[in-house]
Amino acid sequence: MSPVTIADAAAPPVLADKNQPTSGLFVSQFVLEQLKAWKVEWIYGVIGDANLSLLDELGKQNAIRYVACRHETAAALMASAEAKLTGKTAVCLATSGPGVTNMLNGLADAAMDRAPVLALSGQVETAKIGTRTKQYVDQQKLNAAIAGKSELVTHADALPELMEQALVRGLLQGQVTHLSIPKDLYPVKVKGEIKPYAAHLHQPLAAPDNEIAELAALLASAERPVLYIGRGVKQTAEDVLRLAEKLSAAVITTLPARPLFPNDHECYAGGLGQAGSEASSVLLSESDLIVMLGATWWPDDYVPAQARIVQVDWNREAIGLGHPLHKGVVGDLGQIVPKLAAAEHLSAKDRGAWRTRVREVCTGWKRQIEAEARADGTPIPPQRVMKTIADHVSDQAIVAVDTGDHTLWFNRIFQAKAGQDILISGRWRTLGFALPAAIAAKLCYPERQVIAVAGDGGVVQTLMEFQTAAEQRLPIVLVVLNNGAYAMEQDRMNVAGMNLIGSALRPPDFAAIAEACGGSGYRASSADELEQSLRQALTGSEPALLDVRTAATPVPHTKI
Template sequence: MAQTVAEILVDQMVEAGIRKVYGIVGDSANPIVDALRRHTAEIEFVHVRNEEAGAFAAGADAQISGRPTAVLGSSGPGSLHLVNGLYDCQRNGAPVFAIATHIPSTEIGSGYFQETNPEQIFSGCTNYVALLSNPGQMPRISELALQAAILERGVGMVIVPGDVAAQTVDNPMLAHPILTDRPVIRPTEAALDRAVELISKAKKIAIHGGEGTRQARDEVLALSRTLQAPVSYAYRGKDVLEAENPNGVGMTGLLGWGGASQALADCDLLLMLGTDFPYHAFLPAGKTIIQVDDKPLHLGRRAAVDLGLVGDVGETLRALIPKLEARSDDHFLRKTVKHHHSMVEGIQTYANHEGHGQGLRPEMVATALSDLAADDAVFTVDTGMCNVWGARYLTMKPGRRILASFSHGSMANALPQALGAKSGSPDRQVVALCGDGGLSMLMGELLTAAGLGIDVKLMVFNNSTLGMVRAEMMVVGYQPWGTDVQNPDFGAVAQAIGLHGERVERAADIRPAIERAFAHPGPALIDFVTDPRALAVPPHTTVEEVRGFALTTGKLIFGGDFAEVWGQAKSNIRDVGQAL
């Protein structure tokens, strides 16, 4: 029996393992929505309040569940809302199948109502995008889009005019099963031997790992033991390489902490494993660098690499380690780990102390969340200062995960990512660290959580300012301006919507409020009123950054805003002392 384009699309999604479609219905999507309606036993439609949130949620679902997910946007404005979330999916390597429906095929190019140019618009945030202008293209085009999403870890998209979606496919073109098995790649023996040669000449070796180590944790730790090498990690490697790792020395980068910065600075050979860490200023110059990545374009684009190995990290290390001679000299490792522990003590300054600023210390809130959350909790973290508190104060255990807008750096990601993570893995606790600015952008998704009963725990760091932007202004010498925001009582807003909601202003109330939220059988939001002046000092501070901060302070004093300077000093005197 002949099927419509929409029916084939839904059948293919089910075949590919997709169990959730996030989005909003619309007239151009009606044939696809009707096909989904007839397949509710196999695939669920999750109705969000903004397509952008749907894309964030789909990406989080895919990353946590390990299955591909889908997102749907209707013609024109509906699909345009997908763009930001799909950029995040693409850059996070989340396998997402996106369907953007379009105006009637006979009207394309006429300036019709809601007409856009979706192929051009989505070209930058997809592995594959194609317009289905004729039913005869099916199922080949959708097969290619699904395989691009799954095999290339990113977004595969089809653009479907509403009239085409309703048409019958009489002669299916090149129909075949969806290919979902990703290849395993490893370097040549000659390349591995060259790596052994470089490693054998080095005395002080450090390892820096990222997302690409996710399926290779045991191999990375074995390599560390073999080479007596400290292990640092990018943010995306934190939930892989931090837990139960005696050789771990923390993160580097703007959000970094611990001994990672010294490990990279003092080593004479650096092994970069599965990381596309973007901040080359935090990577060492003048060192021998070996980089392993399964994406050739990642090799050498962040640092001057002496040897690039194209391969899966786990497969590469399983081939490499037997070729290496185990080392007994652990002086560099012990020195670096000792320094790491002293640095960790330093950043705990405010984790258990109230401080003297205006509002709660965010470090206390993040530490309490880490202490009270489940051992296999999923944390989603908003871009901005919440990223700092998550990076430094959420302690990883073997079952825990962290999701954020790691490479895209979008605000407003934590709430919708929490919805997707919980939908994809309903048995796990999901905790979102939301900035007040980020939450405000997509606050309508509180209605999604309440309406669908998605049991997410939303922890709002309400400092009434765009904190990261404020700090970035000060560090280069600008006076903070345009960063203050006026917020409601987010706890009361949550209650009005139907969530469990509270507002916390005293340090003594932090842990009891979190415990109540975690015990509540449904979505909950806690509004923590935090100190807007709380700073996070990077792992190493440049003379230029100190000069910029001093310049800002001087401008504030001479501008008559001594109260601001005094408040900043009271809030961060211990951090500033550590940096200096």
Template sequence: MSHTVAEIVIDTLQKAGAKRCYGIVGDTINHFIDAVRRSDVSWISVRHEEAGALAAGGEAYMTGELTLCAGTAGPGSLHFVNGIFESHRNGAPVVLVASNVDRPQVGLNFPQEVDQKKIYEQSSVFCEYISHPSQARRITAMAAQAALTQRGVAVIIVNGDMFTEKDADKLPWAVHRPAPVTTPAPAELSQLAAEIAHADKVTLLAGYGAREAHDEIVSLARKLNAPMVHTSRSKEFLEPSNPFNVGMPGILGNHAGMDAIEQCDLLLCLGTDFAWTQYYPEKARIVQVDCDPTHIGRRSPVHLGLVGDVGATINALLPLIEAKADKAHLDRALAQWEKDRAAYMEAAEESDPALIHPQFVAHRLDTLAHSDAIFTADGGSPMVWCLRHLTANGSRRFLISLLHGTMANAYPQAMGIAAAYPERQVIALCGDGGMTMLMGDLLTLKQEALPVKLLVFNNGSLGFVEMEQRVEGLLDSYTDLENPDFAALARTCGLFGERVENASQLDGAMQRWLGHDGPALLDVKVNRMELVMPPKVELGQVASTALFGVKAVLDGRSREVVSLLRDNFLR
């Protein structure tokens, strides 16, 4: 029996585990949409394709299973681009079905014709046309297998008229999901054991690639009396139930994490591709273990690079090394970590009810949210408050735009997560800039009955950009945002909406917001003068901020300077 290409594509993707497809219907994908309608795959209509790609990526990231999005020719498919980049960099197994104009019009500059392959090759693990009906199942299976096994986006490009073509579809092309385990060669493990034996102060820097090696890392840290520093992406996996955890490195990190790296004489980088070269130690020897050989030594020069899965590598290493008795390096890091956490708690206290600090909002959310809540956070300051003030307990999940660094990712990603986990609390920490960038999909939350809880940190500015300008000694320029009443807007769209302007109102409003049975938005007016302070404040940063102060005073903004100093340097 013959089947259309549209039927073959959706059948193959459904058999590969896909449950939902996000997008906007239209011309060149209408036959594909009809095949979706007749399948067990659910179609979720969004108001902007970028939101659809982010939602698909959010679902795929959290579930580890295939999720779909589909777009029409030209602008329809192109609107997916930023969301596809974000999802691909997160390692989310997404398949995008990107349609093109009918084949007789290709190469003639027909309206809406776009070379989709040139667009998407740089943000995918697989990108290919279905050029003949007999390729449909084979190409689709290859795309799904690449997305699932290489952890990224795969793109299938189909001309609109190709969807209606038929094929006998006799060969059973299917998706395979092998899960190999890799360890370094014995001689390389012996070299690593020798490096450890000669070191007095070892620090572990563990990343997303070590997300399944929590117990092995704890065992290694215990044997070496080594503090463990985790990257921001691995917080949820490696922070819980880990007595050796001392926080994060980099501008989003803390003193203990930075000190543990700076003061060691051997840094073991385990499954991390931490990008910021300036935060690696200058004097310590560095060993890197990663499953991807192309990652070895690309962020910082290393003395030894090993290719292997982190958990399996540690298990093979442990019998080869002697326990270290000296706890001074670990104790020093843990003592600083206690001070850092105390400082976070102090920053979360509110002394002026009329001036709500974003740290206080995040702290109250941490207290009131469910123990298995799933959080997303916009790029910018919301991701900082999420990473610093929300507790990872082993049940909570987090998705933050840490690799692509986009705006407006939080609540679209939360839409996909809520579709996959309707029984769990899914909370999006949104900046007011991010919220207004893709505000139209508030309607999707209502139409698709997605019970996402949106928390808007409303400071009337592009706050992270404002901070960047100020620490450069510049007057903050063009960062003002004239926002609507987000709570009233939410109610107009059919959502629960409430606004908070006084700290004393926050707990009650947050409880009503979290307890609402359906999508809900909480608009909190937070302090605009809050800087995201790095763990190490360099002299140049202080000088640049002081220069901003001089310029601001001369520009008639002395009240802002007083507020900036009070809230960030004098607390």
């Protein structure tokens, strides 16, 4: 074949006679093969008329397991939890109309916490799109407020590019992506090729050396430094400890990052915000330099006015949001933190007075929460419940925490250990997160102990997924703090002198529901019963629910 020359410019393009290869796969097969190429292992979903063909193909293979959920919200929450826990793309599935609509709450949780979730939904036949046919809704408009990218697959040959865009964008930008597939396209063959996961997608983003040097100079000059760390430092937690000790810095964590710094360290000041500690508020108010490492959340009432704030994160969009910013550094924390920790001149300044102050404040705080955690009575104080859970879960446990009053008590009292993971609905804060999250966690890490902590108001949102756990034979433990109220809202209404309408609950027999769903149910009204039941539940071979009669104790600093 002769080389192409400029003289051939008027001829057809050099690839014009090359037809795009046919994959030989139907749309339903192509979807699964593309997900396999990206090492997807689970699809969480609910069956419906518009996804039957995809489920049929799922049933013909073993590489991807399908988890049949009771509700699409729970399916999306499972995918969100998997993505948060593993950092990989997770997938959920729904049918058209009500199915995709029900997914929105779970997808919003993933979107707000930047968890890469690909949502697949069936759609009505292409000829009926835009008509008044049953279960039709414009899914792209429906998902517009949540998904970073939502596309309707209008032709089988568009599928390869649309799937590649959705997978890459979701992973790199931490976004929810969504594809609607009309049900009449599933049996159509696809032109195009499977695109494997490419190594460059996880290539670290290196910060320039001069940026790291400037950051090191700021740290070296600080007299009262504080490190505020988030889950972004997970891969470099040991270097964070070295850096903190070299600087004599106080350390504050987000709730998911609690296991990433020794909770018994003399410089650990606990969490931030109402669910955090008084110690963190005191030390932040006295600090002259606060360095945020992989943390992106800062409640408005807890932003100090006097300190310079430096933020380091891979996501440039998150830097400076919600707080003043002295300097931002974009890059991979796995590269930046070790270099900072290795810088010898950081410890040159005498910070003896600050070290003593940090130790004094943190020691006083630890004495306070230890005293709170010893509280006893019937019903059981929530502080005692959290201390008991902390004492009995394994060092490698995954703890999924729901949203509610108990979340504040958990962050205040629970002493996390290295090797543990904490899953929460961070910014979306949906009720019903914990149980679906625990199911996903146990599927992903069957060798690890998994426990869900929920309130009586939140758990009912997704409680029937306990049957999903039983069907999957997952020995997870669900602890329900049963105080007969939406306690967080009730306490705030009380403080404001409001009518308490809507805040009281008449909880069902949670233990009986667990047994009816195929698991074990326990009840505890005293600290001794709690310890005994929790030990039994944690050693069982089936899902267990522990109904704990809990006192409705207001969290400190409650306000409307």
